[in-house]
Amino acid sequence: MPQLNGGGGDDLGANDEMISFKDEGEQEEKISENSSAERDLADVKSSLVNESETNQNSSSDSEAERRPPPRSESFRDKTRESLEEAAKRQDGGLFKSPPYPGYPFIMIPDLTSPYLPNGSLSPTARTYLQMKWPLLDVHAGSLQSRQALKDARSPSPAHIVSNKVPVVQHPHHVHPLTPLITYSNEHFTPGNPPPHLQADVDPKTGIPRPPHPSDISPYYPLSPGTVGQIPHPLGWLVPQQGQPVYPITTGGFRHPYPTALTVNASMSSLFSSRFPPHMVPPHHSLHTTGIPHPAIVTHNVKQESSHSDIGSLNSSKQDAKKEEEKKKQPHIKKPLNAFMLYMKEMRAKVVAECTLKESAAINQILGRRWHALSREEQAKYYELARKERQLHMQLYPGWSARDNYYSTGSPKKRKAKHREYFPNPCLSLPPITDLSAPKKCRARFGLDQQNNWCGPCREKKCIRYIQGEGSCASPPSSDGSLLESPPSSPSMVSPSPSSKESKLQTEQMQPLSLTMKPPPLLSSSQHHHLSMAPPPPLALLDNSGAGKTSGSAHNGPLDPSDVSSSRPTGSVSSRPTSACHSHSLLPSSTMTQPLSLVTKSID
DNA sequence: ATACCTTTGAAGAGG
DNA sequence: CCTCTTCAAAGGTAT
Numbered sequence: 051m052p053q054l055n056g057g058g059g060d061d062l063g064a065n066d067e068m069i070s071f072k073d074e075g076e077q078e079e080k081i082s083e084n085s086s087a088e089r090d091l092a093d094v095k096s097s098l099v100n101e102s103e104t105n106q107n108s109s110s111d112s113e114a115e116r117r118p119p120p121r122s123e124s125f126r127d128k129t130r131e132s133l134e135e136a137a138k139r140q141d142g143g144l145f146k147s148p149p150y151p152g153y154p155f156i157m158i159p160d161l162t163s164p165y166l167p168n169g170s171l172s173p174t175a176r177t178y179l180q181m182k183w184p185l186l187d188v189h190a191g192s193l194q195s196r197q198a199l200k201d202a203r204s205p206s207p208a209h210i211v212s213n214k215v216p217v218v219q220h221p222h223h224v225h226p227l228t229p230l231i232t233y234s235n236e237h238f239t240p241g242n243p244p245p246h247l248q249a250d251v252d253p254k255t256g257i258p259r260p261p262h263p264s265d266i267s268p269y270y271p272l273s274p275g276t277v278g279q280i281p282h283p284l285g286w287l288v289p290q291q292g293q294p295v296y297p298i299t300t301g302g303f304r305h306p307y308p309t310a311l312t313v314n315a316s317m318s319s320l321f322s323s324r325f326p327p328h329m330v331p332p333h334h335s336l337h338t339t340g341i342p343h344p345a346i347v348t349h350n351v352k353q354e355s356s357h358s359d360i361g362s363l364n365s366s367k368q369d370a371k372k373e374e375e376k377k378k379q380p381h382i383k384k385p386l387n388a389f390m391l392y393m394k395e396m397r398a399k400v401v402a403e404c405t406l407k408e409s410a411a412i413n414q415i416l417g418r419r420w421h422a423l424s425r426e427e428q429a430k431y432y433e434l435a436r437k438e439r440q441l442h443m444q445l446y447p448g449w450s451a452r453d454n455y456y457s458t459g460s461p462k463k464r465k466a467k468h469r470e471y472f473p474n475p476c477l478s479l480p481p482i483t484d485l486s487a488p489k490k491c492r493a494r495f496g497l498d499q500q501n502n503w504c505g506p507c508r509e510k511k512c513i514r515y516i517q518g519e520g521s522c523a524s525p526p527s528s529d530g531s532l533l534e535s536p537p538s539s540p541s542m543v544s545p546s547p548s549s550k551e552s553k554l555q556t557e558q559m560q561p562l563s564l565t566m567k568p569p570p571l572l573s574s575s576q577h578h579h580l581s582m583a584p585p586p587p588l589a590l591l592d593n594s595g596a597g598k599t600s601g602s603a604h605n606g607p608l609d610p611s612d613v614s615s616s617r618p619t620g621s622v623s624s625r626p627t628s629a630c631h632s633h634s635l636l637p638s639s640t641m642t643q644p645l646s647l648v649t650k651s652i653d
Numbered sequence: 654a655t656a657c658c659t660t661t662g663a664a665g666a667g668g
Numbered sequence: 669c670c671t672c673t674t675c676a677a678a679g680g681t682a683t
Contacts, residue, residue, distance in 0.1 A: 384674095384676045385676080386677075387676070390677060391677095393677065393678080394677060394678085397679095408679065408680045408681080409678040410679085410680080410681090411680090412679085413677085451675070451676090454675060455673090455674060456674080
């Protein structure tokens with residue numbers, strides 16, 4: 051078991067990650083404010099966000115007013131457009147300050163958590179819970195919600211949910227004490243209502259009491275007799291009467307599940323909160339509400355159902371075989387990363403605040419909010435994500451992300467899809483449409499022919515440089531389509547890169563994380579280049595945004611996460627401009643970031 | 654029914 | 669080592 055300083059220590063494994071966003075949010079906001087001149091649609095959104103953050107009364111009332119007239123565009127554009135609109139409209143509301151300023155999150159105090167020192171819950175940890183309930187508050191738009199709130203002990207917030215998104219979904223047999231259940235609808239399920247809803251606070255510490263059985267019972271299918279007894283955190287994990295707990299273990303896991311049994315309570319809780327009920331004893335697989343756990347793995351469920359259902363008996367032998375095969379290779383989902391956890395948790399809020407339901411739009415908003423989060427706030431999610439990964443590793447020692455590759459589609463399709471949008475980072479080169487064509491000079495000419503490389507490639511900052519130098523320009527965007535969309539999605543131009551940049555800047559206050567170490571390969575000349583890179587013209591940025599595809603508009607090599615953020619996936623044409631509240635748009639401050647980065651490296 | 658969109662981050666593959 | 673790709677969640681939308 052890794053030692054975690056969940057209590058507030060900075061010794062988070064994900065430090066580097068967090069650092070990247072340390073001040074990004076603030077920076078972004080600041081920048082946005084100062085770059086009014088360059089505001090584009092996306093910027094407007096940013097401003098909206100900013101404004102809304104300070105103006106709680108802002109609203110979604112005026113949504114209709116802001117809605118632009120219908121346009122006749124390609125469905126793609128249309129869709130994007132709508133998403134953008136939605137995001138735009140919702141941004142205002144989303145960024146409202148939570149009812150509990152400074153405590154946007156709620157974390158159920160877990161006195162038993164191995165990650166947190168007993169009785170020394172950090173304030174940040176405690177903040178978790180608050181967020182959740184306030185959400186309910188928001189949600190309270192509906193009578194039901196309010197009523198539910200009235201009854202702080204209302205166990206099944208599920209009924210409160212008016213949307214598909216469960217505002218509160220209690221984990222299945224998850225020990226409420228676990229902090230690991232706090233990060234999402236499921237994980238965040240407050241074992242106890244927040245202080246403001248229920249005065250169940252430890253008089254001594256002032257910290258909300260950890261939920262106790264009596265409180266929990268309503269949330270869990272515990273028999274009255276179980277009240278007062280804390281269910282074994284591994285309850286569902288514990289083999290019952292010699293019966294295999296996980297049907298899939300029969301062939302699914304590369305390693306016998308017993309390993310899982312060694313997982314500590316918190317981990318198991320996390321697991322149970324996240325992992326498919328199909329791995330849980332049947333009677334535990336559903337919420338009291340009968341709602342299947344969202345983490346259910348589709349084909350596993352099918353397997354299971356086929357396995358036990360009478361219907362399966364009717365299926366042909368072939369089907370049975372297929373299913374068996376599937377069974378042998380259960381689809382174990384990837385552990386959620388920090389952002390995913392955040393999204394999971396916040397989605398409900400967003401949905402509640404807005405009428406918006408489109409995930410794409412919501413995600414855009416969440417993405418921005420994510421960046422706006424303080425380092426501490428993000429840290430919580432990073433840590434949770436880390437725990438999830440650890441747990442996942444423990445539970446599925448042999449699992450690899452690779453196992454899920456193409457699980458959602460055929461490889462061909464996937465690849466084709468992505469490649470299709472690959473712009474050539476180097477202007478001098480035509481857009482890459484050929485799958486076999488190298489995307490960068492580096493790959494094209496090789497290391498031994500660097501003289502043939504374009505400047506940006508030499509600097510290893512192709513995309514970014516494209517913008518700054520102009521030598522590598524953004525992908526052909528002569529056709530309005532490209533210009534219109536892409537570029538400035540938050541992740542494309544700004545967020546990721548800038549996050550890193552800002553990271554570096556803010557990093558000055560702290561020791562550089564490993565990830566911040568300047569890459570050895572970075573030569574002085576490179577540094578020079580970096581520092582000299584002029585601010586990318588807005589237009590270029592926009593266009594190059596498309597470049598996100600190739601890893602784009604990032605700081606590139608300096609950023610570890612750069613890679614992760616570069617998502618070719620997003621089709622160039624489909625990139626919404628919405629998010630563009632980017633640093634890229636910000637001339638001055640933005641520019642300085644790379645510089646600082648370089649400086650840092652040099653130093 | 655399936656894929657897409659959209660976000661960030663993690664991890665794997667390949668150069 | 670670096671870049672690119674895929675997947676994770678989610679739900680409306682498009683094909």
